[in-house]
Amino acid sequence: MAAACNSKYFRPVGRSKLKKWAELDTFERTFQAGPELRKGNWAKDVFKNTNPITAELGCGRGEYTVALARLYPERNFVGVDVKGARIWKGAKASNTEKIVNTAFVRAQIDHINDWFEQSELEEIWITFPDPQPQDNRARKRLTHPVFLERYRQFLKPHGLVHLKTDNTALFEFTMRVLDELKLPIIQQTHDLYQSPLYEGILQVKTRYEEIFTDKGENIKYVCFQLI
Numbered sequence: 733m734a735a736a737c738n739s740k741y742f743r744p745v746g747r748s749k750l751k752k753w754a755e756l757d758t759f760e761r762t763f764q765a766g767p768e769l770r771k772g773n774w775a776k777d778v779f780k781n782t783n784p785i786t787a788e789l790g791c792g793r794g795e796y797t798v799a800l801a802r803l804y805p806e807r808n809f810v811g812v813d814v815k816g817a818r819i820w821k822g823a824k825a826s827n828t829e830k831i832v833n834t835a836f837v838r839a840q841i842d843h844i845n846d847w848f849e850q851s852e853l854e855e856i857w858i859t860f861p862d863p864q865p866q867d868n869r870a871r872k873r874l875t876h877p878v879f880l881e882r883y884r885q886f887l888k889p890h891g892l893v894h895l896k897t898d899n900t901a902l903f904e905f906t907m908r909v910l911d912e913l914k915l916p917i918i919q920q921t922h923d924l925y926q927s928p929l930y931e932g933i934l935q936v937k938t939r940y941e942e943i944f945t946d947k948g949e950n951i952k953y954v955c956f957q958l959i
């Protein structure tokens with residue numbers, strides 16, 4: 733054990749992170765435990781309305797979730813990320829500014845089905861997911877068939893999945909998966925900003941989108957269904 737503590741496996745958590753993790757528990761509509769209490773109860777207990785619910789998976793600091801919630805007050809948005817110190821930013825803003833149509837979940841997306849019931853969500857955004865380029869990590873890609881099957885279990889039958897990425901390999905991987913699974917593609921582009929699709933909600937940029945755009949990367953986008 734002592735050897736492990738001195739090794740690369742032991743990474744002490746800074747005080748600022750610990751403080752943020754603890755503060756998450758004090759925010760309204762921010763959850764990092766008790767998925768079984770939320771599952772099937774988001775409309776009734778969390779949002780207290782029956783407006784459609786969208787999740788952003790891998791929301792990072794939650795800027796996109798908050799921006800969409802401000803733009804679409806008649807819808808509800810849940811940002812999900814495993815990094816507590818990141819979602820703290822969006823959760824804090826939502827809590828302070830009382831943006832009542834947002835919620836945040838700190839969880840592994842691998843366990844997302846613990847949080848949402850069948851047909852509970854209408855849309856999913858997967859925004860600039862980690863590309864996981866190594867072959868032996870393909871199953872970690874958020875558009876791998878294993879993940880799509882998880883999403884299918886809680887998305888409404890005609891619900892939409894949106895993927896935005898700068899990463900060509902991940903985009904092509906996703907398009908191959910959609911082809912192999914014969915899933916309907918609603919819209920797609922290899923260069924969003926030069927495409928007629930670049931309007932409305934697709935003009936809202938995530939934090940990583942800003943970073944990659946500044947580096948001159950083309951933004952790829954696909955919207956599909958899991959029927």
Ligand SMILES: C[S@@+](CC[C@H](N)C(=O)[O-])C[C@H]1O[C@@H](n2cnc3c(N)ncnc32)[C@H](O)[C@@H]1O
Nearest residue numbers: 790791792813814815840841859860938939940
């Ligand atoms: C590159 S960042 C993108 C953040 C944000 N969507 C944006 O576009 O600015 C990817 C995020 O996905 C999260 N993430 C990756 N895999 C995850 C998983 N299996 N479960 C939960 N979060 C995950 C990471 O913690 C990270 O915050």
